[in-house]
Amino acid sequence: MIPVHSKLIEAGALALKNNTESDYLIPGLDESKQKDRGATLSRAFSQLKTRLGLPAEITFHSFRHTVSTQLRNAKADIREIWIDRFLGHEATHRSQGTTTYLTGITTANLRQTMKAISYPETAFKKGTF
Template sequence: MFLQTFRDALVSIIGGEKAGAFRDLLFSLPASLGKRKSSLTLEEDAQRAREEGLPTLSEKSVKNHMMRLSALWNQLYQRELVTRNPWTGWSFENGQKTIRRSWTARELALLASASWHSTSVPEQTFRLVTLIAAYSGMRLGEIYVLRKEDLQSVDGIPCFLIRPHTETGWAPKTDAGTRIVPVHSKLIEAGVLVLKETTNVPYLISGIETSKQGIRGAALGRAFSLFKTHIGLPAEITFHSPAHRLHTTQKRRCQHPGSMDRPPAGS
């Protein structure tokens, strides 16, 4: 991992500066790192985690990575190939980690009313993705890759199918991520079901580009981060914060299907 980021170098010139930079990078990497194949560099994975508000590596995981390098450097020190071990003495309390929270009703109202200024992502696409996120609890990465065939009727109920895409290598973060999500009545009113017939691309939502690294929706994630800062929303809420409000509501709907026509609290 260190070589992938900083490339090969003489061990004698690797000191505290690079060790500290590697520690900071580790703290910014998604917790799902290594659980599925990825063509992204570590920096790109870290950027994706920031843009999508993903959970990042724990203090224990970062410490384990650093300890492995420290063990190697202890051997190098014994062989007098280095003069010191730059991997020891670090704190593994990540004071920079932001505690995420749900949106307030005021913040949701501000998000809905503020003017969209991005030129890289159509406003209609942003509004549609935001609406699906608010009324489904799905993550950005899951929404971006929805294909037309992922919108199906299950027992007479329109549903999103969150499942692996073998042709692109995309898969949910965990096995539990493969699931069926009922389409909320508000999304039906907004015309989501019609997207299956009107979009001219294999994906359900048009207007979302794929980056050179093969990440669909990277531009939207960046645009949302800039938009959030522009309208004065705090760092502790992310694009996925509306989803946090849905977990209890979704459980209630599973137990009481008749509540499907009620929107999530605060939406």
């Protein structure tokens, strides 16, 4: 479970989850041949980006890089391992403590990580989604 940022909720992102039978925020994505929903979403983003005339350098994965950078530069008490989990990555440091003894990151820690992301006031308008 990954918390949803309040700015995204205010913009109407939860309206994307119109199917209560799905565990996903964005239900209905057909899986790719590799059974990868991310690849399907990335492909859809690429097609939208082309229609909008955005530069090729902007990729769906660019958003993860931006969030990762912002979290690592945040003036908050956020552990690296929480950021890794939030982004769906394995721990960047493979210490004995993280490989042997870590059993899970709490939702509260993920929520704290998510709240450290800041958006400009002009980034979202109500009903964007």
